[in-house]
Every structure is written in C-alpha cells, then in structure tokens.
Amino acid sequence: MQKQLIECVPNISEGRDAKKIQEIAHVVETVAGVKLLDIDPGAATNRTVITFVGEPEPVIEAAFLLIKKASELIDMRGHSGEHPRFGATDVCPLVPIANISLEETAQYAHRLGERVGKELGIPGYFYEAAAKEPKRKNLSNCREGEYEGLSTKLADPNWKPDFGPAEFNANVAKTGATAIASRDFLIAYNVNLNSTSTRRANAIAFDIRERGRVKREGNPITGKKVLDENGEPVLIPGKLKAVKGIGWYIEEYGIAQISYNLTNVSITPMHIAFDETCKAADRRGLRVTGSELVGLVPLKAMLDAADFYLTKQSRSLGISESEKIKIAVKSLGLDDLKPFDPKTRIIEYMLEEDASKKLVDLTVSGFAEETAAESMAPGGGSISAYVGTLGVALGTMVANLSAHKAGWDDKWEFYSKWAEKGQAYKDKLLFLVDEDTNSFNKIMDAFRLPKDNPQEVAARKAAIEAATQYATEIPFQVMETARNSMEVMQAMLKDGLQSSLSDSAVGILCAKTAVLGAYFNVRINAKDLKDREFADNILARAEAIYQEALAIENETIALVNEKM
Incomplete structure (x- = not known):
C-alpha cells in the first residue's frame, strides 16, 4: 500500500x-x-x-x-x-x-x-x-x-x-x-505595492478577490450600502474565483501589500493573481514591485508561472526545471523583499531524499570517478542511460536555439514543443541512470537473503528471479526511451538551425550508443532468467529497437555527408 x-x-x-x-x-x-x-x-x-x-x-x-x-x-x-x-x-x-x-x-x-x-x-x-x-x-x-x-x-x-x-x-x-x-493546498501570497496606503491596497484587493466589494449608492466608497430583500449587503464580485484578499501596511518593509489566499490554484493560479493585480494597480496609478510567498509552494505552481511568462515572451518552454524556477522567481518578484531559496520554499524539494545519494547529482568528474572506482555499479546500463541523456540534451539545445532565432518568431511554438519533448526524454533517461544501478543492487540484495531451510531457499530464488526481471526491464526502458528520443534530433536535422547540424547528428550517435549499450545489458541479464517466455519476449522487442536505431544512425550519417 x-x-x-x-x-x-x-x-x-x-x-x-x-x-x-x-x-x-x-x-x-x-x-x-x-x-x-x-x-x-x-x-x-x-x-x-x-x-x-x-x-x-x-x-x-x-x-x-x-x-x-x-x-x-x-x-x-x-x-x-x-x-x-x-x-x-x-x-x-x-x-x-x-x-x-x-x-x-x-x-x-x-x-x-x-x-x-x-x-x-x-x-x-x-x-x-x-x-x-x-x-x-x-x-x-x-x-x-x-x-x-x-x-x-x-x-x-x-x-x-x-x-x-x-x-x-x-x-x-x-x-x-x-x-x-x-482543505486543498492553499497558497498564502502577498503582492507588494509602491505605496504605504492600506486603503488603496484594499481597493485593489476588492477588485481582485472573489467576494469583491459592497455595492453602494452614489459614491462607491462612502455611499449608503445597497441591501437585498433579506437586509444583507449586495456584493459586486471581484475579478478572480477562489481568491480571498485584504490590503494592509507592513511596517517592517515600509510598504502596503495585498494579502491573498489562493484557495484553489487550478482555478486561479499564482501568476494570474499577480498579473491581474499588476493591471488593477496600474489602473489606480500604483505599481507592483514584487510579491512574497508565505510558507511553501507546490512545484507545479512555479513551473506554471514560468510557462505563462515564457509564452508571453514567445520563448521556448522546453528549458530545464531550474531555469524555469529562476524565471518564475524573477517574473513574480519573489525576491523583492528577501532572498527566495527554491530548495527551502518548494514543497517537493523539501521532501527530496539526500541528493548526494544520486548519481545524477554528482559533478561530471565525480560521476567519472565513481564509475572508475572498485565497485560494479554504476556500470554499462547507467552509462548508456547517461549517454542517451547527453544525446537528447543536444537535440533539445538545437530546438531552443531555433526557437530563439531572429526571423523565426512565427515558428517559436513549433520548436518549443520539440524542446519540451526533449526535456521529457532527458528527465526519463536521467531517472534511469540511477534506476539501473538500483536494479543491480536489488539483485545483490536478493543473493544475500538467507537459505538455511527449504522455505528460505524458495523465497530467495523467487526474489532473485524478480530482481533479475526488473534489471532486464530497466535497460529495455533505456533502449526504448533513447530510440524514441531520436525523433527530436531527426526533426532538428530537417527543420532546425542548419548551423547546428553536427549537434543534432552527435545527438543521434549518442542515442544509438545508448540503445546499443542498453541492448547488451538486456541480453546479459535475460540469459539468467528462468521465465523463458518473459525473456524471449523482451529480447525480441529489444532486437527490433536495436535494428531501428542502426537504420536511423545510417540515415543520419548519409544526410550529414550530403549536406556538408
């Protein structure tokens, strides 16, 4: 469970x-x-x-x-x-x-x-x-x-x-x-103004929050309240649903803020609340200088904000997560009042396990040293996954460069979609770098199980078989993901920056190497499986992917030779 x-x-x-x-x-x-x-x-x-x-x-x-x-x-x-x-x-x-x-x-x-x-x-x-x-x-x-x-x-x-x-x-x-x-996840979110006026901050809050403001006769501030048939004040709804808000003055910062509770970010996300507040402030002669998160924020809220502002700028969305976080922080002005550290403010990052345990968080030289050390892991499977990661990273780079090329502004969304696909393949392959090593460790753990009686012997055999199956499935996933990632490089060879032709081609070669390396690992692990039906099935599928990768490599070499 x-x-x-x-x-x-x-x-x-x-x-x-x-x-x-x-x-x-x-x-x-x-x-x-x-x-x-x-x-x-x-x-x-x-x-x-x-x-x-x-x-x-x-x-x-x-x-x-x-x-x-x-x-x-x-x-x-x-x-x-x-x-x-x-x-x-x-x-x-x-x-x-x-x-x-x-x-x-x-x-x-x-x-x-x-x-x-x-x-x-x-x-x-x-x-x-x-x-x-x-x-x-x-x-x-x-x-x-x-x-x-x-x-x-x-x-x-x-x-x-x-x-x-x-x-x-x-x-x-x-x-x-x-x-x-x-309650659902609530984001407590304050927007900063270049003003000290609580009254003006409240006026903006009333513009934006779902409840809005009380309707009045004549003067909208001092006029008599309009009541309904039950004697309750009639309300003029605000701009955004699932938003509560009030204005206040914060002495420690010397500014007025609008303090929001975003009660359902799937209805009104953080970036929409910020953007609409900027518009409302501008109409009232004020300027938003930034914003402040109280407590933690889900990662998705930050990534959605980055995508919103990247789209407004006609920029590719297929950039790394860390770059998107930087864009969200700067676009929302989350560092206006004090530094914003994503590692301590984004809930998923706070829940992450110790990063030092992950291969992908090592430096390039550290990864090489770990591979060269006197241990069997990381081995060929993890290295294959990492080579595949480098390959699709090159294809993604070409897509992002193409999206930003002067004169190609009308095609930025085309390249952005390819860059986003590339990022997804890259993230899957990065996961498989560590998972291949984890799958090998599961086999070692199974072999260490006790075998002092018939029940323990049977349990140990079952654990070894299950771990070996998993250690065969993981390199197969590397093969499949690396082969599929070739579509990014193929698209860039055809429609991307031709000055980056060699980069896309190297990406194809890396992806093919990942497929071949992982293929060897599928074969060496499958040979020890007792379930031959499972083994024969995965070997047949692996062979088909291997042949496809070889064909794409040959096509790429021919294309590059022709164009160069």
Whole structure:
C-alpha cells in the first residue's frame, strides 16, 4: 500500500519572539515520522506559519503537541498584529498531499479537534471540508469578531463551538480559540505595492478577490450600502474565483501589500493573481514591485508561472526545471523583499531524499570517478542511460536555439514543443541512470537473503528471479526511451538551425550508443532468467529497437555527408 501523506500548516499568534517560535515549532520533531519543512514568522502580523508533513497519525499527534505548546507560551490577552486572529494557534489546517482524500483528511481533523477540546480545554471550529455546517466552511465567518469578540461569540447558541468549552473562562481568555480544517493546498501570497496606503491596497484587493466589494449608492466608497430583500449587503464580485484578499501596511518593509489566499490554484493560479493585480494597480496609478510567498509552494505552481511568462515572451518552454524556477522567481518578484531559496520554499524539494545519494547529482568528474572506482555499479546500463541523456540534451539545445532565432518568431511554438519533448526524454533517461544501478543492487540484495531451510531457499530464488526481471526491464526502458528520443534530433536535422547540424547528428550517435549499450545489458541479464517466455519476449522487442536505431544512425550519417 502506498504511503499516505498529509501536510499540516498551523498559524500561531506569535511572530516576534524567536525563542517562543522555535520552541513551539520544533516540538513537532519529537514525533517520529514527522518532517518540519518551514517556519515563516512575520513581525508586523505577529504571526508565524509553520509547515510539517508526514503520515496522518504522526501528523495529528504533532499538531496536538504544537497546539498544546502554543497554549502554554502564548497569552492572547496581550496579543496584537495586522492579521485577523482569535487564538494562540489561530488555525490548524490539514492538507492531503499523497494517496489520501480530502474527506479522509477531514476525519483526522475531527479527531484532532475533539482531543484539543477535551484535553486542552480550547474551544474551536471546523472549517472548509471539515465543517459540520455550511456557514462554518468559511474561515472568516468562524473567526468573525476575532479574539476581542470571542466571549460574545462563544455565548451565542448559533456559534456554539464544534469542540471545547462554550464559555470564555480563564483558560480560554489566555488561549483563545482554534480553527481546524481539512482543505486543498492553499497558497498564502502577498503582492507588494509602491505605496504605504492600506486603503488603496484594499481597493485593489476588492477588485481582485472573489467576494469583491459592497455595492453602494452614489459614491462607491462612502455611499449608503445597497441591501437585498433579506437586509444583507449586495456584493459586486471581484475579478478572480477562489481568491480571498485584504490590503494592509507592513511596517517592517515600509510598504502596503495585498494579502491573498489562493484557495484553489487550478482555478486561479499564482501568476494570474499577480498579473491581474499588476493591471488593477496600474489602473489606480500604483505599481507592483514584487510579491512574497508565505510558507511553501507546490512545484507545479512555479513551473506554471514560468510557462505563462515564457509564452508571453514567445520563448521556448522546453528549458530545464531550474531555469524555469529562476524565471518564475524573477517574473513574480519573489525576491523583492528577501532572498527566495527554491530548495527551502518548494514543497517537493523539501521532501527530496539526500541528493548526494544520486548519481545524477554528482559533478561530471565525480560521476567519472565513481564509475572508475572498485565497485560494479554504476556500470554499462547507467552509462548508456547517461549517454542517451547527453544525446537528447543536444537535440533539445538545437530546438531552443531555433526557437530563439531572429526571423523565426512565427515558428517559436513549433520548436518549443520539440524542446519540451526533449526535456521529457532527458528527465526519463536521467531517472534511469540511477534506476539501473538500483536494479543491480536489488539483485545483490536478493543473493544475500538467507537459505538455511527449504522455505528460505524458495523465497530467495523467487526474489532473485524478480530482481533479475526488473534489471532486464530497466535497460529495455533505456533502449526504448533513447530510440524514441531520436525523433527530436531527426526533426532538428530537417527543420532546425542548419548551423547546428553536427549537434543534432552527435545527438543521434549518442542515442544509438545508448540503445546499443542498453541492448547488451538486456541480453546479459535475460540469459539468467528462468521465465523463458518473459525473456524471449523482451529480447525480441529489444532486437527490433536495436535494428531501428542502426537504420536511423545510417540515415543520419548519409544526410550529414550530403549536406556538408
């Protein structure tokens, strides 16, 4: 069964006392299986966003310990800050990350809330997907009145808490209330203005956010509110769906910001919120100087932003992931207020295993030294995959150069699509560099299994057969991917920059070498397989790919000789 992962993003009402913040945040690391990803304090908001991840049971245990520690160290009776809040742990959302649904995550939110209420005596509300009734889905409804209005709210039968005491006792006066949720991944995102005016920042927020602004008679700012038949204010919707926003002034930076919550980035991604804010600011005589992420961001959000701005510039999208991240950071101005380090701000990068264990993260000379060392891996299979990587990288280079050639602007999308295909082949082959070595190690592990009785002997034989099959499939994937990648170089030989003809041709030669090298590995591993039906099938398919690669190599040499 695949591992379930959820993220927890508690916001605590302390952003100035570093000792308290660290003590509260690091309590989650006392729970085995929980990884603390980020601590993001804000002095002006007097609020810190903490992010950690793990399997559900450890995460809710860590969340409980964090809420408990915050209730001990934070006294809401003396709290002030720019951000709306009503408790020491103001909100504690749980976010499904892998192999778990929003509904399942809501069940864990309910378990956490019940424990917080019973064991800590802290009242609170379930919101978003964990809400017990429709009006409580929206966090702003649950938190309306903030800490100062909490005594009145708890006494209102319509706002009886979902967990904890329905009274403003001495303990609650200190801890305030907590809102616990199950929700989709939310991006907390602030856009910076060249202004100090909260009123003007709010005006832009009202232009953009889904809720919009209250409709008024006459003057849109001071006029009488227009009410509907139920006596509720009529709203003029804003530009973007799934966006919440307010304006505020941040003293530590000396600027006004629009603070957004992007509640569904598949509806309104980060780059659209930024772009529309730039337009709204310009209409009001203001300028956006950059933006700021609070907490972590999914990799896809950054790559989508890069693609958006590359497309606006009529530039190829088939560039490396690292280059796309740089473009996203600069296009959104994420380094406007402080440096932006992708390794600590992008959630997938934070969850990566130690890069030093991967061959593809070695330097070129380091890879060569590792190959030359007194060990059997990396061997011919990994080297074949890497040679194939170099081949398609050359083809991708020619596609990107062609997309950028003066006078070919009308064809940039054609070349961009080929460059994107090249990047996909390159990424698959890079994965196979390490996976070929991993597959060899699986065979070694199988041979080390005990064989002291008939059951162990049978299990060992089965493990060796399974590992050998896998070690045959991996070089076959190298063959298949390298052969398919030749289409990029073939397209560039025909339609790409003719001054780079030799580069495309060398790419073909590298791809053919990868096919041939991997073919040898398929054959040497297949000969030891007991399942001859599997072995004969994969050998026949490998032979066909090998012959195709030889034919393409011969065609390429003939073409290059003709053109040169």
